[in-house]
Each structure stands twice: as C-alpha cells, then as structure tokens.
Amino acid sequence: MDAEVNDGDFRWVIIGQGLAGTCLAWTLWERGANFVIVDRGTGGSSRMAAGMVNPVTGKNFEPSWRIADFLPEMREFYTTVELRLGRKLWHPLPVLRLAGSAKEWRKITSKLECPVGSPWSAVEVPAPDGWVGAVAVQGGGRLDTQAFLDGSREFFTQHGRYQLGEFSSSGKLGEIRCEGAAGLLTGDYGPHRCAKGEILTIRATGWDQSHIRIGAGGWLVPQGGGVFKVGSTYEWHDLDELPTAGGRVRIEEIASRLGGAAFEVIGHDAAVRPILRRSQPLIGPLEGGGWLFNALGSKGTLYAPGMARRLARWLLDGAEPEPEVDFRVFLAHARQDDSR
Numbered sequence: 001m002d003a004e005v006n007d008g009d010f011r012w013v014i015i016g017q018g019l020a021g022t023c024l025a026w027t028l029w030e031r032g033a034n035f036v037i038v039d040r041g042t043g044g045s046s047r048m049a050a051g052m053v054n055p056v057t058g059k060n061f062e063p064s065w066r067i068a069d070f071l072p073e074m075r076e077f078y079t080t081v082e083l084r085l086g087r088k089l090w091h092p093l094p095v096l097r098l099a100g101s102a103k104e105w106r107k108i109t110s111k112l113e114c115p116v117g118s119p120w121s122a123v124e125v126p127a128p129d130g131w132v133g134a135v136a137v138q139g140g141g142r143l144d145t146q147a148f149l150d151g152s153r154e155f156f157t158q159h160g161r162y163q164l165g166e167f168s169s170s171g172k173l174g175e176i177r178c179e180g181a182a183g184l185l186t187g188d189y190g191p192h193r194c195a196k197g198e199i200l201t202i203r204a205t206g207w208d209q210s211h212i213r214i215g216a217g218g219w220l221v222p223q224g225g226g227v228f229k230v231g232s233t234y235e236w237h238d239l240d241e242l243p244t245a246g247g248r249v250r251i252e253e254i255a256s257r258l259g260g261a262a263f264e265v266i267g268h269d270a271a272v273r274p275i276l277r278r279s280q281p282l283i284g285p286l287e288g289g290g291w292l293f294n295a296l297g298s299k300g301t302l303y304a305p306g307m308a309r310r311l312a313r314w315l316l317d318g319a320e321p322e323p324e325v326d327f328r329v330f331l332a333h334a335r336q337d338d339s340r
C-alpha cells in the first residue's frame with residue numbers, strides 16, 4: 001500500500017518509525033511543528049533491540065562517543081515522553097562489566113578513572129565465580145523500546161500524525177528519511193558498513209535482574225519478570241533479517257556464560273544495524289531534496305534523542321549542528337577518500 005500524504009496539510013514527512021523517526025516526531029511535536037510519520041510497520045532494528053545503554057563499551061572499555069553530551073540529554077528526553085505517555089520507559093540499571101582474562105582486566109582497570117563531572121562512573125566490585133575481575137558502571141540502563149515505539153505510535157495515531165504504509169520518494173523538500181538499514185542498503189547514501197545482529201529473548205528463573213551483564217563478547221539485559229534479552233552477533237555479508245541456527249548457538253553460549261545453564265528460549269530475532277561510520281549518527285539535507293537521519297549503529301537508544309533535537313533545530317530554526325554529525329561533511333570526506 002502506498003501511504004497517502006497530503007502535502008498541503010503536512011509540512012514534514014518522517015519516513016520510518018524506529019528510534020530515529022520516533023524521537024524526531026516527539027521533538028517536532030514539542031516544538032509545535034506540522035508533520036506526519038509514515039512507516040511500513042514491520043522490520044527494522046529498533047523493534048527487536050535490547051534498549052541497552054552502556055556508557056563504556058567494547059573490548060577497549062572506551063567511553064561511548066560524546067557520552068557527556070548525549071547521556072544527560074537522552075535521560076531527560078525519555079523521562080519527558082514517559083510523562084506524556086503515562087508509562088515507564090527508562091529503567092536505570094548498573095552495568096556489570098566482566099573480564100574473562102588477565103589481559104582484559106588490565107585494560108579495564110587502566111581506564112577506571114573518568115573525568116570529573118562525567119555522567120558515568122565505574123568501580124571495581126567482587127568478581128563472580130569464573131571471572132577474573134568485575135566493575136560496576138553507573139549511568140546506563142535500559143529503554144523499554146517496545147513500549148516506547150508502541151506507545152508513541154498509538155499517541156501519534158490518535159493525533160492524526162501516523163500512517164501505516166510504504167513510502168516511495170517524491171523528492172520533496174519536507175521528506176525526512178529515518179529508514180535505518182533499509183535506507184542504507186539501497187546504496188543511495190554511499191558505501192555503508194551495516195552489520196546484521198541476532199538476539200535471543202530468554203526466560204530464566206533465579207537469575208540476577210539487578211544488573212546488565214557484559215562479558216564473553218556479549219550482553220545480558222534484564223527485561224523484568226525473569227525475561228532477558230541476550231546478544232549478539234555481528235555479520236557483514238548476509239544482510240537480511242533472518243535468524244540462523246549458527247547465531248542461536250553462539251548466543252546460547254553467551255547466555256550460559258553470563259547467566260547460567262538453565263534458561264528457555266522464547267524468542268529469536270535478527271535485524272541489521274544501520275552503520276555508515278562506527279556508531280556515529282548523521283543528519284543533514286540530501287542533494288536530491290529531503291533530509292537524512294540515520295547511521296545510529298549499535299547505539300540508537302543513546303544517540304537518537306540528542307540527534308533528533310539537533311535536526312529539529314536545523315529544520316525549524318536553520319541552526320546547523322556540529323560538522324561531525326553533518327551528513328554533507330561526511331559525504332565530502334568519503335568522496336575525497338574515493339578519489340585518492
């Protein structure tokens with residue numbers, strides 16, 4: 001079905017209701033702007049993501065890019081939407097980072113000092129059996145992504161701002177492309193580095209639900225009521241949304257290591273992370289007309305609110321953001337690299 005969009009009534013058309021499109025819609029709503037969201041209602045990575053926000057990530061235990069700016073902005077954003085929707089969305093949770101080897105532990109302990117005034121902190125805690133060391137990182141947590149997306153869709157539907165359907169471009173100035181990997185995989189925005197990921201939803205009784213656990217190359221995120229999301233895999237070749245037997249085995253290993261042997265798999269999903277360069281999002285006008293908001297990578301929960309605010313200021317006030325998040329700057333560098 002092609003969605004019908006009346007350009008006379010709606011100035012901005014947000015294409016895609018994942019984390020990017022939904023955060024932008026709330027930001028435009030708060031600013032009193034005229035918009036409609038068009039979404040195909042299936043697929044995409046936000047629908048199955050774990051909603052985790054971990055301030056210090058990766059093998060190298062590095063603070064996420066510009067965490068001091070985006071973390072406070074993110075918390076404020078989700079708590080404001082909670083008030084609008086009358087339901088809890090943001091669940092602060094400490095992150096237990098577990099080191100499985102002496103080398104990994106040395107790397108982590110060499111980076112425990114964080115700058116004064118930082119929105120996160122990390123302290124050494126006793127390591128559970130089978131681990132060399134552990135730190136508890138404060139400042140992160142979990143977004144109930146499903147409740148955020150579903151509640152927002154209901155809200156905007158009630159206010160006549162949501163249409164279910166496939167949007168095909170008319171190249172109009174008011175189109176804002178928040179299509180996630182579905183957009184990047186078309187190749188319209190240059191070479192991408194999208195990565196498929198699989199995730200299991202499991203039920204386990206008696207497991208610790210007070211912490212997100214990170215270690216063994218994966219993570220375990222409590223969802224409440226004895227349910228956990230556990231992941232994930234990275235795959236750069238078969239960029240589809242199909243769960244695989246191999247992916248399941250790999251994630252079951254992570255679950256066993258982080259939680260224990262006894263669990264029941266109640267869901268298995270796959271999606272593609274939208275990546276242009278690491279997990280650094282990009283916004284900006286497109287050469288053929290319209291705007292882009294994409295490339296949230298593995299960290300859409302953290303970056304979507306702050307990027308939505310920057311894009312709304314650009315659309316409504318003409319205030320350009322920092323060059324490092326400007327899609328035009330990214331594209332110019334990519335073309336320079338190509339011509340070398």
Ligand SMILES: Cc1cc2nc3c(=O)[nH]c(=O)nc-3n(C[C@H](O)[C@H](O)[C@H](O)COP(=O)(O)OP(=O)(O)OC[C@H]3O[C@@H](n4cnc5c(N)ncnc54)[C@H](O)[C@@H]3O)c2cc1C
Pocket residue numbers: 015016017018019020021038039040041042043044045046047048049050051052053165166167168178179180181182183196197198199231232233270271272273274293294295296297298299300301302
């Ligand atoms: C396994 C896995 C686990 C993850 N876990 C986390 C996590 O714990 N924390 C975190 O922060 N991030 C996580 N991520 C990353 C996160 O999912 C992404 O950063 C984020 O969801 C991207 O949001 P988006 O809105 O850009 O794209 P999407 O969520 O893909 O949304 C795009 C939307 O646009 C729609 N669409 C596209 N084209 C059209 C069209 N032509 N017409 C109509 N609709 C269209 C799609 O149907 C979709 O609804 C995870 C990703 C994966 C794969």
